[in-house]
Amino acid sequence: xxxxxxxxxxxxxxxxxxxxxxxxxxxxxxxxxxxxxxxxxxxxxxxxxxxxxxxxxxxxxxxxxxxxxxxxxxxxxxxxxxxxxxxxxxxxxxxxxxxxxxxxxxxxxxxxxxxxxxxxxxxxxxxxxxxxxxxxxxxxxxxxxxxxxxxxxxxxxxxxxxxxxxxxxxxxxxxxxxxxxxxxxxxxxxxxxxxxxx
Amino acid sequence: xxxxxxxxxxxxxxxxxxxxxxxxxxxxxxxxxxxxxxxxxxxxxxxxxxxxxxxxxxxxxxxxxxxxxxxxxxxxxxxxxxxxxxxxxxxxxxxxxxxxxxxxxxxxxxxxxxxxxxxxxxxxxxxxxxxxxxxxxxxxxxxxxxxxxxxxxxxxxxxxxxxxxxxxxxxxxxxxxxxxxxxxxxxxxxxxxxxxxx
DNA sequence: CCTACCGATCGGTAGG
DNA sequence: CCTACCGATCGGTAGG
Numbered sequence: 492x493x494x495x496x497x498x499x500x501x502x503x504x505x506x507x508x509x510x511x512x513x514x515x516x517x518x519x520x521x522x523x524x525x526x527x528x529x530x531x532x533x534x535x536x537x538x539x540x541x542x543x544x545x546x547x548x549x550x551x552x553x554x555x556x557x558x559x560x561x562x563x564x565x566x567x568x569x570x571x572x573x574x575x576x577x578x579x580x581x582x583x584x585x586x587x588x589x590x591x592x593x594x595x596x597x598x599x600x601x602x603x604x605x606x607x608x609x610x611x612x613x614x615x616x617x618x619x620x621x622x623x624x625x626x627x628x629x630x631x632x633x634x635x636x637x638x639x640x641x642x643x644x645x646x647x648x649x650x651x652x653x654x655x656x657x658x659x660x661x662x663x664x665x666x667x668x669x670x671x672x673x674x675x676x677x678x679x680x681x682x683x684x685x686x687x688x689x
Numbered sequence: 690x691x692x693x694x695x696x697x698x699x700x701x702x703x704x705x706x707x708x709x710x711x712x713x714x715x716x717x718x719x720x721x722x723x724x725x726x727x728x729x730x731x732x733x734x735x736x737x738x739x740x741x742x743x744x745x746x747x748x749x750x751x752x753x754x755x756x757x758x759x760x761x762x763x764x765x766x767x768x769x770x771x772x773x774x775x776x777x778x779x780x781x782x783x784x785x786x787x788x789x790x791x792x793x794x795x796x797x798x799x800x801x802x803x804x805x806x807x808x809x810x811x812x813x814x815x816x817x818x819x820x821x822x823x824x825x826x827x828x829x830x831x832x833x834x835x836x837x838x839x840x841x842x843x844x845x846x847x848x849x850x851x852x853x854x855x856x857x858x859x860x861x862x863x864x865x866x867x868x869x870x871x872x873x874x875x876x877x878x879x880x881x882x883x884x885x886x887x
Numbered sequence: 888c889c890t891a892c893c894g895a896t897c898g899g900t901a902g903g
Numbered sequence: 904c905c906t907a908c909c910g911a912t913c914g915g916t917a918g919g
Contacts, residue, residue: 515801528890530917647857647873648876650857651856655850659852677838678843682880891916897911901907
């Protein structure tokens with residue numbers, strides 16, 4: 492394949508940028524994994540920055556298309572079951588894909604030359620998150636859920652939950668983490684289903 | 690003052706390590722802010738790594754003593770009011786101190802040579818968090834709160850809340866952030882005060 | 888795709 | 904506290 496190494500460079504960059512960070516990953520590191528020498532990278536990319544933007548661009552596209560899919564499929568069950576399903580799907584993606592690992596790192600600590608670029612991409616993704624969550628909130632509301640929770644409160648609390656879970660995943664071992672997820676969900680679910688005034 | 694510059698180096702390192710990260714901060718950067726030349730740093734520290742561990746050690750001590758204080762003072766009001774007060778105090782610390790900014794960065798993405806060191810310090814802090822939250826849970830329980838939430842669920846959900854809030858702070862402007870905090874708290878409070886079965 | 892090389896910068900040392 | 908310097912490594916280029 493003619494473009495095999497270009498793909499390999501991008502996959503390796505995705506992995507190493509996510510593991511060690513952009514600045515801490517050298518082009519020699521990437522070349523070594525691909526099995527070529529550093530200058531050969533310049534046959535495919537004109538700079539390290541171009542590799543980064545290419546990789547991020549790909550990753551955003553795949554995130555967006557995955558949220559589109561989540562949005563289009565049928566959502567059987569109660570609103571709470573739907574939220575739980577989206578929660579699981581977000582968590583799974585967040586915890587298992589290299590794309591999510593890199594995206595979280597750079598949205599949290601963007602490398603200096605990319606601050607503006609990252610924040611633009613961040614708001615593109617936000618649109619997708621919000622669309623999905625708003626639609627769940629609306630359909631839940633029609634069925635008598637979310638009595639004391641408006642759509643902005645729902646969206647904000649859900650995204651905070653996801654972010655918190657993501658951080659916890661960094662701190663704890665797999666076993667402890669799974670227990671914690673259930674504890675966290677329990678309290679969140681109690682919040683969503685509270686039907687009396689405060 | 691004889692140790693003036695040693696203090697200045699540590700304060701500058703605290704600031705720059707938190708802003709740009711450990712690897713991205715050079716000793717020349719630090720020296721420039723302090724107003725000396727790079728080699729003069731070695732009059733006070735034997736290596737860059739020593740500066741880092743010194744700074745982190747200080748920061749952990751000050752975090753722990755601040756949680757001791759939170760733990761010792763009187764906690765008037767309902768359990769929910771107490772939790773909100775601790776929430777505000779965590780948030781305030783997290784969002785305004787250089788110590789918290791650096792600590793979050795390195796606990797989340799520890800520089801390679803310090804992975805073990807950081808994880809040891811992380812568990813020291815956990816002990817303090819847990820002590821405080823467990824005591825609030827116990828006193829709340831005695832007054833009829835937390836009917837459906839055991840102490841581990843409370844602790845896990847509270848720490849997740851705090852971590853989520855911390856990430857949100859990175860993403861949004863101050864105004865949007867303050868709205869989001871209230872939305873997030875609203876749902877969390879509904880969770881804590883839910884008195885009916887699910 | 889490679890070897891050979893560039894200027895800049897890094898953490899750290901020598902010597903005063 | 905400084906100047907002067909070290910070996911290593913960085914992103915990137917020349918030339919084939």
